[in-house]
Amino acid sequence: MNRRSLGFWLVVAFLFSFSGSALALTNVFPSSNINGTSGLIRIPSADIVPYKNFNVGGNYLSAFNSGVVSAEAAFNYFLNLGAYHGLELGVVGGTDQLTKQMREGVFLNAKLSLSTGDEPYPLLLALGIENLFSRTQTDVYMVATKYFKQGPKLTFGFMADFPNNKFRPMGMLGAEFPLSENIFILADSMAGEQILQLNAGARVYFTPLLSLSASALNVLNGAQAKDPQSVVVSFNWANPF
Numbered sequence: 001m002n003r004r005s006l007g008f009w010l011v012v013a014f015l016f017s018f019s020g021s022a023l024a025l026t027n028v029f030p031s032s033n034i035n036g037t038s039g040l041i042r043i044p045s046a047d048i049v050p051y052k053n054f055n056v057g058g059n060y061l062s063a064f065n066s067g068v069v070s071a072e073a074a075f076n077y078f079l080n081l082g083a084y085h086g087l088e089l090g091v092v093g094g095t096d097q098l099t100k101q102m103r104e105g106v107f108l109n110a111k112l113s114l115s116t117g118d119e120p121y122p123l124l125l126a127l128g129i130e131n132l133f134s135r136t137q138t139d140v141y142m143v144a145t146k147y148f149k150q151g152p153k154l155t156f157g158f159m160a161d162f163p164n165n166k167f168r169p170m171g172m173l174g175a176e177f178p179l180s181e182n183i184f185i186l187a188d189s190m191a192g193e194q195i196l197q198l199n200a201g202a203r204v205y206f207t208p209l210l211s212l213s214a215s216a217l218n219v220l221n222g223a224q225a226k227d228p229q230s231v232v233v234s235f236n237w238a239n240p241f
Contacts, residue, residue: 028182029238031203031211034059035130036078036092037109040174040188041199041215042227045155046124046145048088048113049238054081055209057236059094064216064229078109086113092131108132121147138162143172151178159190161226170195182206186215190226197225201232209238 030047032055033039038047049055062073076094083089093106111128124145131137143157155174160167174188182205189198201215213234217227 028205028208028211029053029055029236031055031213031236032057032078032080032090032234034061034076034215034217034232034234035109036076036080036090037111037128037130038080038088040155040176040186041201041213041232042197042217043155043157043159043172043174043188043190044111044126044128044130044141044143045153045174046113046115046126046143046157048086048111048126049080049082049090051082051085053239054079055236055238056240057234059232059234061217061230061232064231080109087111088113088128103137104135105133107134107137121149123147136163141172151181151184152176155188168192168194176203186213195224195226196220196222197227198222209240211236 030038037044039045056079059076074095078092080090088111090109114125129140139161141159145155153176157172160169170190170192177185184203187200203213205211215232217230218225221229
């Protein structure tokens with residue numbers, strides 16, 4: 001096991017060990033997926049950044065081959081803003097996971113909430129777009145998130161991207177399960193005629209505004225997936241200034 005692989009598993013162990021001593025949280029700020037949009041691991045959720053709030057974050061992604069984490073890594077950074085009631089706007093940039101080179105630009109994310117979520121266990125609905133202005137990575141989606149008693153959340157919906165200028169539809173399904181009031185297990189998936197990808201991970205909130213995640217992309221190592229099999233460490237910090 002090389003140093004980077006050992007480092008990743010130490011981070012995972014740290015997340016779980018911290019869950020017993022961290023401050024108990026009742027409300028947490030929406031954290032982001034690896035594209036910067038409020039969501040789970042790879043898919044967006046129907047949660048949005050509240051009006052007049054913002055968050056910043058980043059991801060460290062490294063391919064996982066033959067049981068060893070690659071020494072080459074990709075980095076993403078993002079910023080999201082609750083630009084208006086029910087509207088989340090964000091930017092995302094960084095390096096390409098496959099080429100390790102800088103992306104062709106900084107892209108725009110936008111999400112519009114279609115429900116207020118005022119009830120105790122709401123069903124939230126949203127429409128959105130990720131990586132707008134990218135020639136190869138833009139996708140559009142419609143998503144719903146259902147809250148349940150004791151904290152679990154179920155997210156499901158539809159996404160479409162445009163590889164080689166062709167429309168590719170797929171379904172999305174994900175879930176978030178609380179192990180305690182500050183640590184959550186995450187899993188999400190994307191499936192379609194030409195794609196199948198499963199992702200899993202954990203997220204810890206050190207405070208209601210600061211979270212750290214450790215995740216695995218494409219855990220089944222499927223050839224027809226949006227991402228290569230990878231490990232990801234992410235942080236998300238709301239209203240830091």
